[in-house]
Amino acid sequence: MRTIQDSFEPDSFRDTGHRVVDLLADYLRSAQKRAVPVLPTIAPEELLSLWDGPTQTQGDHSDDSEDRMLGFIREVLNQSNHVHHPGYMGHQVAVPLPAAALIEMVHAVLNNGMAVYEMGQLQTVLERRVVEFLAEKLGLGSGADGVFTHGGSLGNLTALLAARQANAGYDVWTHGQQHPMSVLVSEQAHYCIARSVQTMGWGAQGAWPVNTDEGFRMSMDGLHRAFDQAQGAGRQVIAVAASACSTATGSFDPIPPIADFCDQHGLWLHVDGAHGASLALSQRHRHRLTGIERADSVVWDLHKMMGMPALSTAILFREGRRGYGVFSQDASYLFDSSPPDEQWFNPGHRTLECTKRGMGATAYGMLKLLGCRWFEDQIDALMERTAWLESLLRDSPDFELACAPQANIVCFRHIPLTGSSTDMSGTELDQHQARLREAVVQDGSYYIVQTHLHGRLWLRTTLMNPMTTRDDINNLVDGLHKAASRLIQ
Ligand SMILES: *Cc1c(COP(=O)(O)O)cnc(C)c1O
Numbered sequence: 001m002r003t004i005q006d007s008f009e010p011d012s013f014r015d016t017g018h019r020v021v022d023l024l025a026d027y028l029r030s031a032q033k034r035a036v037p038v039l040p041t042i043a044p045e046e047l048l049s050l051w052d053g054p055t056q057t058q059g060d061h062s063d064d065s066e067d068r069m070l071g072f073i074r075e076v077l078n079q080s081n082h083v084h085h086p087g088y089m090g091h092q093v094a095v096p097l098p099a100a101a102l103i104e105m106v107h108a109v110l111n112n113g114m115a116v117y118e119m120g121q122l123q124t125v126l127e128r129r130v131v132e133f134l135a136e137k138l139g140l141g142s143g144a145d146g147v148f149t150h151g152g153s154l155g156n157l158t159a160l161l162a163a164r165q166a167n168a169g170y171d172v173w174t175h176g177q178q179h180p181m182s183v184l185v186s187e188q189a190h191y192c193i194a195r196s197v198q199t200m201g202w203g204a205q206g207a208w209p210v211n212t213d214e215g216f217r218m219s220m221d222g223l224h225r226a227f228d229q230a231q232g233a234g235r236q237v238i239a240v241a242a243s244a245c246s247t248a249t250g251s252f253d254p255i256p257p258i259a260d261f262c263d264q265h266g267l268w269l270h271v272d273g274a275h276g277a278s279l280a281l282s283q284r285h286r287h288r289l290t291g292i293e294r295a296d297s298v299v300w301d302l303h304k305m306m307g308m309p310a311l312s313t314a315i316l317f318r319e320g321r322r323g324y325g326v327f328s329q330d331a332s333y334l335f336d337s338s339p340p341d342e343q344w345f346n347p348g349h350r351t352l353e354c355t356k357r358g359m360g361a362t363a364y365g366m367l368k369l370l371g372c373r374w375f376e377d378q379i380d381a382l383m384e385r386t387a388w389l390e391s392l393l394r395d396s397p398d399f400e401l402a403c404a405p406q407a408n409i410v411c412f413r414h415i416p417l418t419g420s421s422t423d424m425s426g427t428e429l430d431q432h433q434a435r436l437r438e439a440v441v442q443d444g445s446y447y448i449v450q451t452h453l454h455g456r457l458w459l460r461t462t463l464m465n466p467m468t469t470r471d472d473i474n475n476l477v478d479g480l481h482k483a484a485s486r487l488i489q
Contacts, residue, residue, distance in 0.1 A: 016066045020073060027077050028098060031084035032467055037444025038085040040078065047079065086468040087446040087476070089461040092247070092275055092409075094302075096309040099369065103362045104309050113355035115348030120358060124345050127360025133367065134300055135316050137280040138273075139293030145320020147350040148360040151311040152274030153192035154352055155299035158315050160196050160239065162297060162322045163268035167238040173328065177201055182208040182235040183270070184226050186218040186253055188246040190272060205235060215403045216251035216453070218242060223261055239268035244289055245276035248451045248460065249402055250409030252276060255291030271295040274313070276407050278305035281372065282379040288406060296322065302363050305379055305408070305464075312359040323350050378466055382408040385463040388470055392477045398484070399477075402458050411451060411458040414484050430457035432487065439483040446476050 006012075030036055082088060083095050107123075114120035114127075127148050135144035149155050160183060164172055168181070181202050185193050187209040197206030208230040211222040223240070230237050240262055242253040255271065262269040271277075271292055277300035279285040280292070292298060295318060302312040317323040327349065348354055367375070386408045393399040393412050402411035413433055416424055424432055433450060437459055440446050451460045461476075 012066065016069055019066065019070055023070060023073060023077075024098075024101075028084055031082045032086065034085060034087060034445065036078075036082055036085065038087045038447040039081045039441060039444070041442055042079070081447065083464070084467075085447075086465050086472045088465055089463055089468065089476075090447040090449045092304045092462045092464065093310055094304055094307045095465045095467070096303075097307040097366055097370075100308055100362050100366050103365045104357075107358040107362070110358075112358060114358060115346075115354045115356070117343075117345045120347075121345075123358035123361040124347055126364035127347065127358075128344060130360045130363045130367065131314060131316065134277075134280075134314050138277065138289070138295075138298060138300075138316065140295070140298070140316060140318045141293070143320055144316060144318050145323055145344065146314055146316035147323060147347050148356070149313050149315055149351045150353055150356060150359075151313050152190070152272070152299050152301045153195070155274070155301075155313045155315045156190070156192050156241070156270075156272055157196035157199060158323075158326055158350075158352060159270050159297035159299055159317075160193070160241070161200070162317065162326045163239040163270055164200065165325050166296070166322060167266070167268050168236070173325075180205070180235045182206055182230045182237050183239040183241050184208050184210050184223060184230065184237060184267075185241045186210050186212050186216075186243055186246065188212050188216050188218075188248055188251060189241060189243050190247045190274065193241050193272065205230070205233065207241075208235070208237070212251070215406065216246060216249040218253035218258065220254065220257050220261070223258065227261075227265065237265070237267060239270055241270045241272055242295075243276075244271050244273045244292060245407045245409070247275065248409075248453060249411050250275070250405060250407030250462075251403065252288045252406050255289070255294070259291050259294040268296045269294060271298045273298050274301040275304050275409075278302075278375075278379055279407070281306075281375045282383070283376065284380055285383055294318075302359075305382060306363070306375060307366070307378060308359070308363055312363055314360075326350060327352065381466040382463050385466075385468050385473065386410060388473050389461065389463065389476075392473060396477065396481075398481075402453055408463040409460065410463070411453065411460045413456075413458050414480060416484060416488050432484075433457045433459050435487050436480060436483055439487065440476075440479055443479070443483075445479065448476075 083093060112120035112123055114123050117124055131146045135146060149158060164181065182205060183197055185207050194207035208226050210218050210226045213219045227237055240258055242255055242258050244255065245252045259269055276288065277298060279288050298316045300314045300316065302308040303310040315323065386405050389410050390405050393401055398415055398417045400413050400415055414436055434457060437448055437450050440448060449460045451458055
């Protein structure tokens with residue numbers, strides 16, 4: 001019988017660790033070479049039936065032996081979605097840098113929880129350097145400050161809590177909310193904005209929808225209208241949350257006129273840059289973010305276009321002190337413009353979570369080791385792949401784009417042509433997209449997703465993988481054509 005101490009034995013960690021890294025390196029190669037299906041599709045109940053739960057009888061402390069460990073990891077690898085496969089172009093998660101995964105392993109071994117300085121001193125310092133770097137890239141100015149948190153959803157909630165504290169006009173944190181509030185958001189905003197305000201108790205009208213233009217960007221007429229309507233309905237409008245970019249179509253709301261509108265009406269400007277803020281690192285593409293320097297708060301996910309393993313999110317405040325008031329039990333922050341007496345080096349004061357992973361330190365390591373240029377090249381590479389797909393689809397008369405792509409996201413549909421007319425529409429056409437997607441995903445060479453836009457179903461790809469080649473993209477469109485003709489017969 002092994003002791004509990006045996007499970008901490010450094011040499012067995014060394015031996016197993018070397019074998020696990022070998023296994024992962026082989027896995028990376030086979031995924032990159034397209035030797036595995038992107039997603040081995042299996043229904044939830046079927047997969048569940050393959051795995052029984054932990055049982056009391058497995059109590060001899062022996063189950064972390066090297067071979068069993070490797071067997072387990074092999075199964076995990078086999079039965080997961082393979083984002084390193086160049087045919088992965090589905091949701092917006094990064095193809096993570098293998099070196100970043102190694103740094104994450106260091107965090108897992110150290111387990112410095114970061115809520116207070118002494119439980120993560122270096123992680124805290126490195127996170128601060130990354131926050132400064134990101135704020136500077138957005139042009140937020142020397143008063144900016146921020147903190148890392150676990151994911152864009154939590155980041156948006158945190159920013160909107162700050163907005164409420166700044167703009168409610170009374171001490172909501174202490175006394176509770178006394179009347180209904182709203183934040184104006186485009187109808188294309190990520191659902192987590194609505195979830196955040198509903199979590200705060202604002203109800204379904206907490207996220208007041210603003211309609212969008214033909215590019216799925218917030219309409220300025222719509223913004224004026226929504227403001228009047230929300231106020232007319234007796235709601236205190238405290239903020240506008242702009243998407244940069246939106247999740248479904250990758251559309252960038254026009255920040256300069258939205259910022260003017262916010263100035264005019266004394267509203268907080270939050271920019272949800274979870275996906276698109278990374279474009280700030282690219283000379284070629286940063287123009288999409290023009291005006292973001294005027295935001296009161298910005299959320300930026302580094303586990304999307306920046307190659308970090310999930311989760312890795314920065315919340316940035318133009319007036320850094322705002323971030324210190326979010327979870328403060330002392331409401332003086334709300335109204336006092338003197339510097340916060342909370343210290344920057346105790347990050348737990350500014351996050352919903354207490355313990356958190358050293359995600360800023362991982363980002364620091366990668367930014368320092370690879371250099372900013374790597375990230376710029378990565379963004380440009382993803383955008384270039386998007387342009388390849390866009391131009392192929394434009395050249396195919398039987399494909400329709402939802403809008404011109406603004407980020408690395410492309411939404412499109414296949415419209416079957418008979419002669420020069422189509423005889424599918426409405427629900428039938430939607431079902432055709434769903435079946436097409438299913439066929440392509442089942443085949444294993446690609447992973448693409450789908451989304452509803454104005455009630456219709458569209459195919460959706462996010463070009464996340466710099467190893468995706470022009471041939472991969474040609475073959476995707478080819479494969480869709482072939483699957484479509486099989487389905488139509
Ligand atoms: C991905 C995304 C989110 C959610 O972020 P998570 O890190 O998945 O919680 C929020 N907003 C936008 C615009 C996004 O693209």
